[in-house]
Amino acid sequence: GAVVSQHPSRVICKSGTSVKIECRSLDFQATTMFWYRQFPKQSLMLMATSNEGSKATYEQGVEKDKFLINHASLTLSTLTVTSAHPEDSSFYICSARVGGRGYTFGSGTRLTVV
C-alpha cells in the first residue's frame, strides 16, 4: 500500500518548452506532497511543499514562476517546468506523507532539456 505513481519516468524536451510531471497517490489521500530535485551523484534537495487546495511553499532559491506546482486534489499533484533550459535537466522526485507510516516516494522523472 501507500504507492505514489509518478509520470513520465523520462522526458526529453527542447529548450524553451514546458514539461509537466504528475504524481498520483494510488491508495491513499496525499494532503501534502513534497517535490525534490536530485542532480547526478548528489542528494535530494527539497524544492517545494504543496498542500491540497492551497499555494505551494517554495524553498529559498527556487523560482516559483518557473516551477509551477498544482495540488488540486488529494490524489494528484503536478510540477510544471516552464520555459525549460539545459540547466533544469535533473531528476525530479515527488514524495507524500502517509499517515503514521512515514513517507513514500515516486519513482522519479529524468528530465533532459536539449
Add this chain to the structure above:
Amino acid sequence: QQQVKQSPQSLIVQKGGISIINCAYENTAFDYFPWYQQFPGKGPALLIAIRPDVSEKKEGRFTISFNKSAKQFSLHIMDSQPGDSATYFCAASRAYGGSQGNLIFGKGTKLSVKP
C-alpha cells in the same frame, strides 16, 4: 539546525561483511529517522526507520542504532551482498505531532559490495 551529516561518502565492502554508515543531526525536534536505498534512475525506497524512543531497530539484515544524547544514528548491513550495492541516504524530519515536516537528507553513501 536543519543539517543531517552523513559519512562516509563511499564504502567498499567484501561480500559477507558488515557495512556501516553513520549520520549526525542537529535539530532535537526531529522525531523520525529513516534510511533509504536508491538505485540509479530510481526513486528512494525506505529500508528501515526509527523513532527516538528506541535505541535500536532490526529488520532482517538491516539494523539502525540510535544515540539520542549524541544526536547520531547509524545503519548496519549485515552479511552484505552485491545486490546491496546502491546509494544510501539517511534522513530526519519532524514527522509526528501533527507536523507535515519534510525530510532532510544526508548527502548519501555509495556502497559497493565486492563479490
